[in-house]
Amino acid sequence: MSLPTVVVVGRPNVGKSTLFNRIVGGQVAIVEDRPGVTRDRKEVEAEWLGVPFLLVDTGGWLPGGNELDEKVSRQVEAAVEQADVVLFVVDASVGLTEDDESVAHWLRHLKAPVILVANKADNDRRENERWEFLALGLGEPQAVSALHGRRAGDLLDVMLEALPEEARQPVSEIPLDDEGETLWNPNDVAPPRVAIVGRPNVGKSTLFNRLVGEDRSVVHDMAGTTRDAIDTMVDTPDGPIVFVDTAGMRRRSRIDDSAEYYSMVRALRAIDGSDIALLIIDATEGVTSQDQRLAERVDAAGCPIVVMLNKWELIDDADQRLEILAEVKRKLYFVGDSPILKISALTGKGVHKLRPVLQDAIEQYHRRVPTRDVNRVIADAQSRQPAGHGVKVMYALQGATDPPTFTLFVNRELPHTYLRYLERSIREAFEFGSTPIKLRVRKRSE
Ligand code: GDP
Numbered sequence: 049m050s051l052p053t054v055v056v057v058g059r060p061n062v063g064k065s066t067l068f069n070r071i072v073g074g075q076v077a078i079v080e081d082r083p084g085v086t087r088d089r090k091e092v093e094a095e096w097l098g099v100p101f102l103l104v105d106t107g108g109w110l111p112g113g114n115e116l117d118e119k120v121s122r123q124v125e126a127a128v129e130q131a132d133v134v135l136f137v138v139d140a141s142v143g144l145t146e147d148d149e150s151v152a153h154w155l156r157h158l159k160a161p162v163i164l165v166a167n168k169a170d171n172d173r174r175e176n177e178r179w180e181f182l183a184l185g186l187g188e189p190q191a192v193s194a195l196h197g198r199r200a201g202d203l204l205d206v207m208l209e210a211l212p213e214e215a216r217q218p219v220s221e222i223p224l225d226d227e228g229e230t231l232w233n234p235n236d237v238a239p240p241r242v243a244i245v246g247r248p249n250v251g252k253s254t255l256f257n258r259l260v261g262e263d264r265s266v267v268h269d270m271a272g273t274t275r276d277a278i279d280t281m282v283d284t285p286d287g288p289i290v291f292v293d294t295a296g297m298r299r300r301s302r303i304d305d306s307a308e309y310y311s312m313v314r315a316l317r318a319i320d321g322s323d324i325a326l327l328i329i330d331a332t333e334g335v336t337s338q339d340q341r342l343a344e345r346v347d348a349a350g351c352p353i354v355v356m357l358n359k360w361e362l363i364d365d366a367d368q369r370l371e372i373l374a375e376v377k378r379k380l381y382f383v384g385d386s387p388i389l390k391i392s393a394l395t396g397k398g399v400h401k402l403r404p405v406l407q408d409a410i411e412q413y414h415r416r417v418p419t420r421d422v423n424r425v426i427a428d429a430q431s432r433q434p435a436g437h438g439v440k441v442m443y444a445l446q447g448a449t450d451p452p453t454f455t456l457f458v459n460r461e462l463p464h465t466y467l468r469y470l471e472r473s474i475r476e477a478f479e480f481g482s483t484p485i486k487l488r489v490r491k492r493s494e
C-alpha cells in the first residue's frame with residue numbers, strides 16, 4: 049500500500065520548508081535564513097501519532113510556472129493533483145497577497161482537502177490576523193509558527209483528520225512478549241551511540257579525547273556513515289559505548305558563517321542514529337543564538353540531550369556562575385529536564401559526572417516497562433480523567449524500545465488531546481525524563 053501524500057504549497061518565503069522541517073523533525077532538510085541555500089530533499093516519509101505519510105515540499109512553485117520553468121511547474125502541478133491532503137501555507141506576518149490568491153484559485157478545483165495554514169503566527173496578535181485569509185474561500189485558517197513550533201501539533205491533528213479513512217490506520221508493531229524484565233540487555237542490542245555536538249571551539253575534541261583517551265580499552269575506530277564524523281567504540285564498565293565526534297571541521301573552512309552552518313549540518317547528521325547528544329556549550333560565552341538553534345534542531349530530531357557547560361574552570365565568580373545557569377534555563381527551556389553538567393574538558397574536572405547521567409539516559413531510552421505496569425498507569429489515568437463517550441483504552445503494552453513505543457488497544461478512536469494526556473501520564477509514571485516516547489493506537493473490537 050502506498051503512503052498517503054501530503055503536499056506543501058504556497059508562494060516563496062511563507063515558510064514552507066521551515067514547516068516541512070518542523071514536521072519531519074529536523075532530520076532531513078536544512079533551512080537557512082538567507083536565500084540561495086539549496087534544500088537537499090523535497091520528499092520524505094514522516095509520521096504523526098503512528099500514522100505514516102509522505103510529505104512533499106513544492107519549493108518555489110507557483111501555478112502556471114511563474115517561478116520555475118514550465119516543465120518543473122507541470123510536474124509539481126501533477127504532484128499536487130495527486131495529493132491526499134494539501135497544506136496551503138500563507139504568511140500571517142505579511143497578510144494576503146495576489147500570489148496567495150492565484151495559488152488559492154488554482155487549488156479550488158482540487159478534489160483533495162486543502163488545509164489553509166497561516167504561518168508565522170508567532171504570538172497571539174499574529175494568530176488573530178489569520179482571519180484575513182478567510183477571504184480565500186478555503187475554510188478556517190490554521191495558525192502556526194513553523195519556526196517556533198507553536199500549534200504545529202494542532203495542525204498535524206487537523207491534517208490527520210483530513211487523510212482518507214483507510215490511510216489513517218496506524219501501523220502496528222508486532223507486540224513482543226514482555227513479562228518481567230525491564231532492563232536493557234547490553235548483549236543483544238547495538239551499543240548506544242553518543243554524539244558530541246556544539247559550535248566550533250567549544251571544546252568537543254578536547255572532551256572527546258578525554259572520554260576516549262582516559263579509558264584504556266578503546267576497541268577500535270569505525271568508519272562513520274559520513275566522512276565528517278568519527279565513530280569510536282569504547283568499552284566502559286557499563287558496556288560498550290560508541291562516541292560520535294563531530295569535531296575537526298573548524299579548521300576546514302575560512303568563513304565563520306559557513307563554519308557555523310556546516311557544524312549544524314554535521315551535527316544533524318551525527319545525531320541521526322544517535323541515542324543521545326552531548327551538547328557542548330562554552331560557558332565563557334554563555335548560550336549563543338547558534339547554540340540555541342542547534343539545541344532546537346537536536347531536540348526536534350527527538351534525540352535526548354545532555355547539556356555540558358565547558359570551560360567552567362575559567363568562571364570563578366559565583367554571581368557569574370549563577371547567571372550562566374539561569375541563562376541556560378531561560379534560553380534552552382525547551383530541553384526541559386535534560387541534565388546540565390558543569391565541566392572542564394581541559395583539566396578533566398567534572399567529566400566523571402557524565403557517566404551516571406549517560407547510564408540513566410541510555411537506560412531510559414532502551415528501557416522496557418512490564419505490561420502490567422503500563423496497564424496500571426493507563427487504568428489510573430483513565431479513572432482520574434475518562435476520555436468520555438465510552439471511548440477507552442482496553443489494553444496497553446510497550447511494543448518497542450529506542451525510543452520507547454507504547455501500543456494502545458482502543459475500542460474507538462481516541463481524541464488527540466486525550467492521547468497527549470496519556471503520553472504525559474506514561475512519561476511521568478515511568479520517569480522517562482527528556483527521552484521522546486511514541487504512542488501507537490490500534491482499534492480492536494470489544
Ligand atoms: P519557503 O520559501 O516557503 O520554503 O520559506 P522558508 O521556509 O525558507 O522560510 C522563509 C523565511 O521565513 C525564513 O527566514 C524562515 O526563517 C522564516 N519563517 C518560517 N517560518 C516562520 C515562522 O513561523 N515565524 C517567523 N517569524 N518566521 C518564519
Ligand code: GDP
Pocket residue numbers: 246247248249250251252253254255295296298358359360361362391392393394395
Ligand atoms: P572543538 O572545535 O569544539 O572541537 O574545540 P576544541 O576541543 O578544539 O577546543 C577549542 C579550544 O578550547 C582549545 O584551545 C582547547 O584547548 C580549549 N578548551 C577546551 N576545553 C576547555 C576547557 O575546559 N577549559 C579551557 N580553559 N579551555 C578549553
